Amino acid sequence: MTSSQKQKKxxxxxxxxxxxxxxxxxxxxxxxxxxxxxxSSLRFFYWSPAISQIYAELRRLEELGYAASVRSGPxxxxxxxxxxxxxxxxxxxxxxxxxxSEAGPPVLKHGLLLRVWLGHLAEPERLRxxxxxxxxxxxxxxxxxxxxxxxxxTEPDWAFPVLALRWSxxxxxxxxxxxxxxxxxxxxxxxxxxxGGPHAQERQSGGDAPTTG
Amino acid sequence: MTSSQKQKKxxxxxxxxxxxxxxxxxxxxxxxxxxxxxxSSLRFFYWSPAISQIYAELRRLEELGYAASVRSGPxxxxxxxxxxxxxxxxxxxxxxxxxxSEAGPPVLKHGLLLRVWLGHLAEPERLRxxxxxxxxxxxxxxxxxxxxxxxxxTEPDWAFPVLALRWSxxxxxxxxxxxxxxxxxxxxxxxxxxxGGPHAQERQSGGDAPTTG
DNA sequence: TTGCCCATGTAATTTGTTACATGATTTA
DNA sequence: TAAATCATGTAACAAATTACATGGGCAA
Numbered sequence: 001m002t003s004s005q006k007q008k009k010x011x012x013x014x015x016x017x018x019x020x021x022x023x024x025x026x027x028x029x030x031x032x033x034x035x036x037x038x039x040s041s042l043r044f045f046y047w048s049p050a051i052s053q054i055y056a057e058l059r060r061l062e063e064l065g066y067a068a069s070v071r072s073g074p075x076x077x078x079x080x081x082x083x084x085x086x087x088x089x090x091x092x093x094x095x096x097x098x099x100x101s102e103a104g105p106p107v108l109k110h111g112l113l114l115r116v117w118l119g120h121l122a123e124p125e126r127l128r129x130x131x132x133x134x135x136x137x138x139x140x141x142x143x144x145x146x147x148x149x150x151x152x153x154t155e156p157d158w159a160f161p162v163l164a165l166r167w168s169x170x171x172x173x174x175x176x177x178x179x180x181x182x183x184x185x186x187x188x189x190x191x192x193x194x195x196g197g198p199h200a201q202e203r204q205s206g207g208d209a210p211t212t213g
Numbered sequence: 214m215t216s217s218q219k220q221k222k223x224x225x226x227x228x229x230x231x232x233x234x235x236x237x238x239x240x241x242x243x244x245x246x247x248x249x250x251x252x253s254s255l256r257f258f259y260w261s262p263a264i265s266q267i268y269a270e271l272r273r274l275e276e277l278g279y280a281a282s283v284r285s286g287p288x289x290x291x292x293x294x295x296x297x298x299x300x301x302x303x304x305x306x307x308x309x310x311x312x313x314s315e316a317g318p319p320v321l322k323h324g325l326l327l328r329v330w331l332g333h334l335a336e337p338e339r340l341r342x343x344x345x346x347x348x349x350x351x352x353x354x355x356x357x358x359x360x361x362x363x364x365x366x367t368e369p370d371w372a373f374p375v376l377a378l379r380w381s382x383x384x385x386x387x388x389x390x391x392x393x394x395x396x397x398x399x400x401x402x403x404x405x406x407x408x409g410g411p412h413a414q415e416r417q418s419g420g421d422a423p424t425t426g
Numbered sequence: 427t428t429g430c431c432c433a434t435g436t437a438a439t440t441t442g443t444t445a446c447a448t449g450a451t452t453t454a
Numbered sequence: 455t456a457a458a459t460c461a462t463g464t465a466a467c468a469a470a471t472t473a474c475a476t477g478g479g480c481a482a
Contacts, residue, residue: 098336
């Protein structure tokens with residue numbers, strides 16, 4: 001009975017599944033609450049959609065029968081709505097979540113790295129300042145991750161979210177190390193560029209002829 | 214607020230700057246070449262736009278006076294075009310690249326982590342299999358990064374791209390370690406110790422990835 | 427009583443993708 | 455000469471954002 005329906009399930013964009021995923025944990029929530037939760041947790045390893053899109057996805061999920069809502073106020077328009085996942089929604093989500101082929105490789109959009117890549121256009125000190133600033137921001141992010149983890153750890157049903165956040169914590173730790181190494185690389189590069197560089201570091205194979213003139 | 218020209222520069226989407234960035238290295242290139250370069254390099258730390266969007270951005274950049282093209286064939290439509298950056302384009306790009314505030318924190322969209330986060334919906338073995346598969350894919354990606362780096366290292370003007378790729382190499386190494394740790398966490402959670410037989414993979418000190426040097 | 431947070435939604439717009447159309451050049 | 459790769463572009467569509475409109479509840 002399952003073979004013909006699978007095609008349709010796969011057609012949803014990742015954001016829809018992410019929102020449905022938020023609903024797959026015990027309890028009903030409003031779109032607003034979902035947004036806050038995404039901001040404080042999902043965004044660390046995935047991404048937090050705009051609130052307007054969350055509402056749009058909730059409508060779509062309800063149409064598909066994957067989610068159901070209960071109005072708190074009167075039956076008028078724009079009454080407060082709490083959403084919950086349906087059995088059909090849970091089943092569809094489980095199918096999607098078990099399909100690795102859908103996942104593809106992780107996508108990273110690293111604004112700082114893009115700027116380092118364009119380092120030939122910037123002042124060396126400016127570049128260093130940007131990297132240093134990134135170090136600070138990352139440290140703050142790490143604190144946010146830990147905060148989220150501390151909160152998630154209090155809930156008994158959130159073992160997997162805690163795992164994901166633990167991964168995120170380590171990921172931020174790694175990012176800090178990566179950034180330190182980058183800073184060191186940057187220093188090494190400047191040493192080669194003839195700024196009266198007394199610290200002539202050993203050169204790797206392939207990196208010959210500094211060509212500063 | 215007081216300077217009127219700065220505002221306009223900032224209005225371009227990151228993709229436009231990334232494409233202009235590709236043009237900021239010596240030499241002229243076609244849209245097609247830009248796409249291949251983005252696929253083999255940019256995508257590791259930023260993102261590779263669709264070819265149709267590259268053409269669209271090139272048109273926009275030319276309109277703005279940030280890029281200029283030379284037709285190889287006759288003046289007809291759809292002749293081969295090579296693009297180069299203009300001085301105005303270089304200046305605008307330098308301004309953008311020096312502005313950290315534009316960058317924002319790095320965005321990660323990690324499909325596997327989203328699935329781990331939803332681990333309560335999947336079979337434990339399925340989850341393990343997905344993580345293991347990710348390990349393999351990441352190893353392959355790492356090889357691609359190294360390939361790109363070997364190529365970039367031959368060009369004298371590509372010192373910063375090499376730095377970015379070096380960062381990417383370390384990042385993939387870190388990803389491998391993170392994934393191993395995740396696997397261990399998963400084991401701890403499920404208490405799989407007796408199920409899969411001898412999955413007593415020794416955790417060697419530091420050597421989880423193939424290092425070519 | 428002003429301002430902030432909660433809460434939902436619409437509209438306009440931008441961003442980006444896939445599918446398609448077209449043809450030149452290279453290679454087997 | 456057939457196929458692959460190079461090369462450019464259009465059109466339709468999907469995804470997602472920002473700006474806006476609306477209003478309740480609560481605290482300073």
